[in-house]
Amino acid sequence: MTIFTAKIISKKWLSSDVFELHIERPDHFVFRAGQFVQFQIPDGEKTIWRSYSIASNTHDTHIELCLKFLSEGKGSRYFNALKVGDPVSFKEPQGKFVCSNDVQAYYFVATGVGIAPIMSMIREELEVKKSEKEIQLLFGVRSEDDVFWVDRLEELKRRYPLFNYMITLSQPKPNGGWTGLRGRVTEHILHHLVSHSFYVCGNAEMVKDVREILIKNGVATKQIHFEIF
Ligand SMILES: Cc1cc2nc3c(=O)[nH]c(=O)nc-3n(C[C@H](O)[C@H](O)[C@H](O)COP(=O)(O)OP(=O)(O)OC[C@H]3O[C@@H](n4cnc5c(N)ncnc54)[C@H](O)[C@@H]3O)c2cc1C
Numbered sequence: 001m002t003i004f005t006a007k008i009i010s011k012k013w014l015s016s017d018v019f020e021l022h023i024e025r026p027d028h029f030v031f032r033a034g035q036f037v038q039f040q041i042p043d044g045e046k047t048i049w050r051s052y053s054i055a056s057n058t059h060d061t062h063i064e065l066c067l068k069f070l071s072e073g074k075g076s077r078y079f080n081a082l083k084v085g086d087p088v089s090f091k092e093p094q095g096k097f098v099c100s101n102d103v104q105a106y107y108f109v110a111t112g113v114g115i116a117p118i119m120s121m122i123r124e125e126l127e128v129k130k131s132e133k134e135i136q137l138l139f140g141v142r143s144e145d146d147v148f149w150v151d152r153l154e155e156l157k158r159r160y161p162l163f164n165y166m167i168t169l170s171q172p173k174p175n176g177g178w179t180g181l182r183g184r185v186t187e188h189i190l191h192h193l194v195s196h197s198f199y200v201c202g203n204a205e206m207v208k209d210v211r212e213i214l215i216k217n218g219v220a221t222k223q224i225h226f227e228i229f
Helices: 074-081 112-128 150-159 204-216
Strands: 003-013 018-024 036-043 046-053 062-068 087-091 106-111 135-141 163-169 197-202 224-228
Touching: 018 074, 036 074, 046 062, 046 074, 046 112, 062 074, 062 112, 106 112, 112 135, 112 150, 112 197, 150 163, 197 204, 204 224
Parallel strands: 106 135, 106 197, 135 163, 197 224
Antiparallel strands: 003 018, 003 087, 018 062, 036 046, 036 087
16 A cells, blocks of 8 residues: 655635645555545654545546544644644555546535535536536535635636536535525435436435435435435
8 A cells, every 4th residue: 555645735724624635645545536545644643544525537646535623633733733834644445436427417525625625526527527517516504604615616617508506505604694505405406307317425324314305306326326424
């Protein structure tokens, strides 16, 4: 198993508890959009490993991560303390949550940092593969303060007419002026799209609920792909 070591290039907070990291992309670091990487985290005398999905596309010269900061989390604290120029070590990319070739149209569902592998897959389809397939994204976060990457999504929508996205807030602020969708992603998922392939990423409960809705409405299990964080 190859272990890569590369430096942090940039770090940017996207909301109060989500930050984006860019890491140098080592030579020979090859991955498929949607895959994740296990990072080596020092933990006292021991080493522990934590998985983070790659959010960049395969042509980007850096590796992009999108991390949720958990104040008591070991991986979270480690990454939060890193500064630009610090090295990180990680294994080869892994994972089967990747786009398959026989997809007619995509419907992506993400909550929170579950957007990370999905951003990679959407950008890969649009920017690298120049795919002519319809791509829809349903992105759920808690409140107005937790929304991030809208500028990117808007830019992708502007450049690629086959791409569209919706954001839903499960707990919008009472006087926040949010005019978009409200409620959990399960309330808005377009389950009648039986010819679409569904790619779902987020916490276990959300993934389970979305799968149940899709299967109940006739979407074949082979068309439902998921990653649980
Ligand atoms: C395939 C895959 C891809 C993933 N991709 C991403 C990604 O792109 N972005 C991302 O943010 N995450 C991702 N994850 C989740 C990530 O791997 C970690 O599980 C997550 O960051 C938490 O790890 P941690 O070390 O920070 O927390 P841990 O130390 O493992 O703690 C886990 C939980 O326990 C709580 N906890 C720990 N110690 C205490 C304590 N003493 N008191 C109270 N509570 C405590 C923490 O707050 C946390 O909620 C992915 C997971 C998988 C499996």
